[in-house]
Amino acid sequence: MLDQIKAHLDRLRASGATYVDCRWVPSEDANALTMWNGNLKQAASSRQSGVGIRVLFQGAWGFSAASDLSDLGIVFDRALENARIAAERVTFPVRLAEKDSVQDTFISPCAVDPFEVPLAEKVAFLELLDASLNQRGVQQRMSTLDFIRKQVHFADSEGSEIGKQIIEVFAHIGVRGVDPEGTAHERTFRLGRRGATRGWESLDLDHFRENAERIVSELNQVLQAETCPVDDRSVILLPGIMFLQTHETIGHPLELDRILGYELAFAGGSFVTLQDFGELRYGSERLTARADATLPNSPGSFGYDDDGVPAEDNLLIDRGILVGAITGRQMVEEANAKAQRIIFPESSGANRATAFYRVPIERMTNINIDPGCDGTLDDIVARTERGIILDGDRSWSIGSNREQFHFACEIGWLVEDGRVIDVVKNATYKDDTLRFWNALSAVGDASTWEVVYVENCGKGQPNQVMQLGHGIPVCRFDDVRIGE
Amino acid sequence: MSDRFLETLSHLRVYALDKPCEIAIFYHEEASALMRFANSAVSLNTTEHLIRLEITAFYGPRRASYEMITDLSEPAELRDGIDIAAEMVKHVQPLTYTPTVPEFRESFCDEAAYDPALAELSGADKLAVFNAATTGLETEAIQLSGIFSNGANTIAQITTRSPHTQVFRTSDAQVTMVLAHSNKKWEVQAEQSAQQLLDLDPQALREELGFLVERFTHDPAQQLPLGRYDIVFGPAATATLISFMNWIAVNGGMMKRGYACLDEAQIGEQVLSPEFTLADDPNRRETYPQRRDYMGLPRTPFPFFEEGIFKGFAWTQDDADEFGAEPTGHTVAHKSLSLSGGGEDVGTLRALAFVPRDGDLLYIPFLHYMNVVNPTQSLVTGSSRFGALLLKRDGSIVTPYNVRLTQRILDIFGDRLAWLSQQTVPYNTSSSYGARNPTAVIVPRFMRVNDLSISHSNPTF
Incomplete structure (x- = not known):
């Protein structure tokens, strides 16, 4: 098959194509299990x-x-x-940034292939998760397991040949x-990064049971709680909402x-312009963000993107100043030409397609925020006069x-004079993006930093769903409108 | 139509009859094409031909499924799919109810919503539509984006219960054109949904885009003060709100799972405005209808609301099995939702802009990134986009920056609903995640809702 592909790459080049690539997916397997109220x-x-x-x-x-x-030539x-x-x-002829020709393979870290685990064992695991949720106050309980195993062969007319085998595990309760109204x-919990591998072994029942106890307890507190007031307060975002804030x-x-x-025409534009790179104060000095596709063991780490460019740790925001973007080969060339300066010296290796039948586009890798120097969650709360913790x-x-x-959150805890006082329900917050990030007043240390997995980021036409990660600490933002 | 796939399904059924379980086979074939525009150029031109086979095995209260994106020329692989599903079902946990196996008592083929001329429209033809609709409107600063998506969908079913088959074939197209100012950042849009080639009307797209570009080029821009406004929604916004109603209001399974704003006690009650009549109407070809559901139940017009009175929930077979309800023919990939027109004779945006009015009207054609804040309260939030206009009482027009609405849908369609236009249009709500599933909602061209609050107002475009 690979020989046939290479022959067609050469044939199309001879027919006038300036570049050709092929992603052959011999197999992509998925297994989805959902248990609802048993x-x-x-x-x-x-x-x-x-x-x-x-x-x-x-x-x-x-x-x-x-x-x-059956007839590859037709395709x-x-x-x-x-x-x-x-x-x-054509208004701006597509050019591709330079890259090295690569022959390599990438295999994601996995100890136990979930596709080798018997279905009955997976169902038994779900039954245990469901049982752990079956407690007082709970009317609906949901547990899901999703497994993906994909094999991809990439070849292009510049001589690259890359093989990838990726296994993903996502779990949620x-x-x-x-x-009374x-x-x-x-209240939900999704499995994040634990350990160095991401196979069946990452599903630790004790870890789920601990979190089941926690979310059931928190749900019961929410059910008895007062409604979140409309107010301007400091918001302290835990990883369960901080990942989404970072993502969006x-x-x-x-x-x-x-x-x-x-x-x-669909997803929208960006308030960021090419003139902003190197200039725009995106956030306070406490904010350093990166697109790190080299982070071990995350769906946002994939070895090579679908341009055949190796994964990179790419700085996006450096102590509050915008310095980088999520890029592929085509867009960096166009951006540099339109800006009439070299903003992006090369592709950052973030062009990915969800499946063989979709075209690669710029996708998030692991969009992370560096841990800060403001201590633990308790330290941050202790130094908050009027706030709300959200998750x-x-x-x-x-x-x-x-x-x-x-954003609307599942739970909020009001903070007064450095102490948590009450749980509130229907907690929401809203703001302008730049004002919000510039109001970043505390960034938790490494003890608060977690890698949260995202399995369903949507973008593009035709639409594509992508998997990625966010490594984020607890963060506090001041003077934010809540409760609307 | 080639019957190769029907032969394949029949052969697979014969193979499945040897299994100790019941088997249902669902065939989905899509020929999809999409031309995408950005920065006044064709940024992508794609074609995909994909065949999916979903095999569901039933064994009493147990159920499991296996899906393949596959190739009909590989019969051994197709039979493997049946083997895998039959093996899976042995190992799954029994449900607390027994799921119903689809059973077709006669063969049924529905190709009424298929037009080969639309399905097979060439790339050159699509380009010609875009060129005709944007002639003279693009400049160095005002640039074209958009998509022209078209294709054909074939769905076929067979089960071990009978040799009869169900076949559905549709053609569809979705055209979205956006003109955006690269420096000022405003953007305007015109859209069309088509089931047949004759539905395409580049001149109507040109008219709407031309009117909006004129407004955004010459009329003053403004940040709107926060407060309450009388709002006229365009078809995209109304269709989005109706789609959310479909999700959190009339779905029986969602209601039983605590994720809905209506309950069974409200059936027969006046819960919305008398202006509001919403039905699932599979006789509307513009909605790519399916006139049988996937269980073989005939689908006829099903009222959800008649003059604001709630008539009942939609029940899929599986939800009906689980919760002891009667299935309502809604085991389908999409409904054919149709919101009836009202009494206001306003058929075009130009007519709306110049109609006499007793106060300011905020026109919001499109709601971007709407989401459910609280399903029980029907509370949703989203932002305006694509050519909102403030139609001032004195007849002048202002182009406002985008605003956010956070509102209860039951209020919007309830006592705040002022009028609906007589004229209705199909609005294409298709999502191209996963398998092609052309979907459109019939909505009035305009809908006026009074006294809605704006909770956020952008300071620029």
Whole structure:
């Protein structure tokens, strides 16, 4: 198969294509199990295989994909034909940043392949999770296990050949109850990074049981709590909401394709402009953020992106100043040309496709915030006069240029004079993105830093779901509107 | 239509009959094409031909499924799929109820919503539509983005219960055109949904884009003060709100799981405005309807609200099995939601802009990134986007920066609902996550809702 692919790469180059690549996925397996109130509502497995061909012709992209590989040549030809049509309307001919030709393989760290674990054992594990949630006050209990195993062969007309085998494990538990006014509330826990590998071995029952006890207890507190007041306070974000804040208001606005207007018809643009790099004070001096695809054992670490560029640890915000973006080969060339200066010396290796039948686009890797020097969570609370601690993502809504946002959380704890006083329900907060990050007044130390996995980041047309991670500490922001 | 896939399904059924469990086979074939525009160029031109096979095994109260993106020329691989599902079902935990196995008492084929001319539209044809709709509107600063997505969907089903099959075939297109100012950051949009080639009307797109570009080029821009406004929603915004109703108001399973704003005691009660009549109407071809559900139940118009009176929940077969309800023919990938028009004769944006009014009207065509803050309270939040206008009482027009609304849907469609336009349009709500599933909602061209609060107002575009 690889020989056939290479022959077609050469054939299309000879037909006038300036660049061609192929992602052949011999197999991508998935296994999803969902238990709801003791019922195994979903026991699903899947397998997909096929090729995706990307062709650059006279500065325009064409793409074609098929699951039927009986005539591979047709799929390549269709991609070239699509590029020829696209070339009829070009305003900025696509160029690709330089990269090295690579022959390599990447295998994600895994001790026990979850696809080798018998289904009955997985179901038994879910039953134990469900049992741990079956407690007073809980009306609905949910547990999910999701496993992914994908094999990808990448080859391009520049001589790169890269093989990847990636295994992902995602797990989640949640409980739902109803307060005396009839309003439903939810408390959830999702498995983050634990240890050096991410196979079946990462599912530690004791860890889930501890967190089941915690979320059930917290749900029962919420059910009895008063409603979050409308107020301006310091908000202290725990990792269960801090990851989403980082994702939506640092990750997405710094995708270079958004900044260059490639998502305007759907997902939206970015308030960031090319002139802002090196200049814009994005946040307070306490804020240092990076896109780190080299972070061990995370879905945002994948060895090589789908341009064939190696993973990088790429600084985005340095002590509050915007310095970098989430980039691929095409966008860095266009950005540098439009800015008439070299902002991005090379691709940061963040161009990824969700499946063989989708084209790679700029995606978050691990968008992390460095731990700070403001101590533990207790230290931060002790130095907070009027605040609220927030956790759990209940809903999120962000402006089309990522300039403002509104988040609802599962739980809040009011803080007065350095002490936690009350739990509140229906906690929300909202702000303008830049004002918010510039109001960052405390960043927790390494003891507060966690890696949270995201399995369902959506972007692009056609839509693509991507997996990634966020390494984030506890953070405090001042004078934020809550309760609306 | 080629019947190769039907032969394959029949062969697989024969193979499945030897298994100790019941088997249902769901075939999905999509031929998808998408031309994407950015910065006034074609940024991507794609075609995908994908065949999915989902095999569900039933063994009394046990159920398991296996899905493949596959190739019909590999029969051994297809049979492996049946083996895997049949093996999986042995090891899963029994449900607390017995799921119903689909059973088709006759073969059924519905191709009424299929137009090959639309499905097979060439790349050159799509480019011509975009060029016609934007002629003279682009400048160095005002640049075109958008998509032209079109394709064909074929769904087929067979089960071990009978040799009969169900086949559904549709064609669809979704056209979105955005003109955005690269420096000033404003953006305007025009959209069309098509089920057949004749539905495409580049001139109507040109008219709407031209009107909006004129407004945003010449009329003053403004940050709106926070406060209460009478708002006219465009079809995209109304369709989004209706889609959320579908999720958190009329879904029986969601209600039973505590994630809904209505309950069974409200059936037969006046819960919304008398102006509000919403049905699932599979006779509307513009919604890519399925006139049988995946269990074989005939689908006929199903009222959710009649003049504001709540008529009942939609029940999928699985939710009905679990909660002891009657299935309502809603085991489908998408409903055919249709919100009836009202009494106001306003068919175009230009007509809306110049209609006499007794106060300021805020026109919001599109709600971006709406999400549910509190399902029980029907509380949602989202921001305006794509060409909002403040239609001043004195007849002048202001182009406002985007604003955020955080509101209860039951209020929006309840006593705050002032009027709906007579004219209705299909709005395409298709998502291309996963398998192609063309979906459209029929909504009035305009909907006026009074006294809604703006909770955030941007200081710039």
